[in-house]
Amino acid sequence: MKLLTLNFLTCAIKTCKTQPASFPLHPRDAELEIVETDMNLPFLKNILPRLMWDELRTITSELGLPDLPPTPPTRSNLVEGGEKDAVAEEEEQEEVVEEPTQTAKDLHRILLETCIKEGKLVCGACGHEYKVMEGVANFLLPGHLV
Amino acid sequence: MADSETQGPDYEEQHVHTVYEQIASHFSSTRYKPWPVVERFLKGLPDGAVGADVGCGNGKYLAVNPRVFIVGSDRSTNLIKIAKQHHPHSAVVADNLSLPHPNHSFDFAISIAVIHHLSTPARRIDAVKAILELLRPPFRDRKGGTGGRALIYVWALEQKDSRRGWDEGHQQDVMVPWVMKGKKEKAQKKGKALEQDMEYGGAKRGAEDKTFLRYYHLYRKGELESDVAEAGGEIVESGYEKDNWWAIVARKT
Ligand SMILES: [Zn+2]
Numbered sequence: 244m245k246l247l248t249l250n251f252l253t254c255a256i257k258t259c260k261t262q263p264a265s266f267p268l269h270p271r272d273a274e275l276e277i278v279e280t281d282m283n284l285p286f287l288k289n290i291l292p293r294l295m296w297d298e299l300r301t302i303t304s305e306l307g308l309p310d311l312p313p314t315p316p317t318r319s320n321l322v323e324g325g326e327k328d329a330v331a332e333e334e335e336q337e338e339v340v341e342e343p344t345q346t347a348k349d350l351h352r353i354l355l356e357t358c359i360k361e362g363k364l365v366c367g368a369c370g371h372e373y374k375v376m377e378g379v380a381n382f383l384l385p386g387h388l389v
Numbered sequence: 390m391a392d393s394e395t396q397g398p399d400y401e402e403q404h405v406h407t408v409y410e411q412i413a414s415h416f417s418s419t420r421y422k423p424w425p426v427v428e429r430f431l432k433g434l435p436d437g438a439v440g441a442d443v444g445c446g447n448g449k450y451l452a453v454n455p456r457v458f459i460v461g462s463d464r465s466t467n468l469i470k471i472a473k474q475h476h477p478h479s480a481v482v483a484d485n486l487s488l489p490h491p492n493h494s495f496d497f498a499i500s501i502a503v504i505h506h507l508s509t510p511a512r513r514i515d516a517v518k519a520i521l522e523l524l525r526p527p528f529r530d531r532k533g534g535t536g537g538r539a540l541i542y543v544w545a546l547e548q549k550d551s552r553r554g555w556d557e558g559h560q561q562d563v564m565v566p567w568v569m570k571g572k573k574e575k576a577q578k579k580g581k582a583l584e585q586d587m588e589y590g591g592a593k594r595g596a597e598d599k600t601f602l603r604y605y606h607l608y609r610k611g612e613l614e615s616d617v618a619e620a621g622g623e624i625v626e627s628g629y630e631k632d633n634w635w636a637i638v639a640r641k642t
Contacts, residue, residue: 244479247458247479248460248479248481251441251460251479251490251491251494251495252460252489252490252491253491254489255487255488255489256487257487260492261492266491280477283455285436285456286455286456286458286477289456292437293439355477377470378473379469379470379481379482381482381483382462382483382484382488382489383483383484384484384487386398389487
């Protein structure tokens, strides 16, 4: 399961979701793997405003990965030579091929290629542990918690 | 169908989840063409939109638009193993009544051919509520933002020209056979894990056909809209497409 997924996951128990401590889920005993995938710069730029940066930093530090910068990159930080303004971009849409910066490559590596293969995701509010097996996180709850 | 609310989950475990887990690879090999309404909805999303596919199955809708990000979920681990191969998206195993997503955090959601598998009226309404809870509340901005929208798609009772031939006035709670051909079963070659699942399901490989029965609630005209209203949602648009009722819905607040 790619780390970007954790940006959109919380505890499956209804009463837990409204408690701030239920987000993000905390990886425990995690075995990581790199699953390479094509760099998609427009996708990365678009997803940027949706990232909960502080929470992602917590997760990467808990996983023992290199620290993410304290502040999130801007769209321009991701494009070699900076991003063109919107008008120019529209006019030259077909011709301009944007190159990713090292920042973009690092972000791609962390969010989309770094995957939890085995381990647990733990809710910070109720302590419930969700298993990850063969890269699949399982959020099915036992009957008494539904 | 289930005769009391408490029997819903057990009934669905037996007549929906267990079946999908067993037919996963075969089912998946037949599910590749997106329905036009779903394709139009997904392709009309702004780049970078974030959404959920509730009951994503093998993830066939994850492939439609690579410029958005979708977290798919399904109860079947075997289907999620197939679904998670669609980049840049993600897929997790979850129940559609206990979704592991923060409330009000998605620009869009789809739930295609899913809530008709829930076996009581209350559970079907709860399923709509769970989808509405995912969506960002309504807002208006200069760019024409509107808040989250969800597309819900269910099997219709009114389908007299279909192979099944059901129509108005017929029984709405039905068991529908899924026939897995014995000899021609291509999925057997795909991998050991899947082969084992089929053995577990009692299918005799290379021999006779095996029939699985799945529970469906067939929606009457107007029923989906009324479930959405009951769940506190608003209909943005709704219609009928080839044996199915669909609705695009939003939160009221
Ligand atoms: Zn919790």
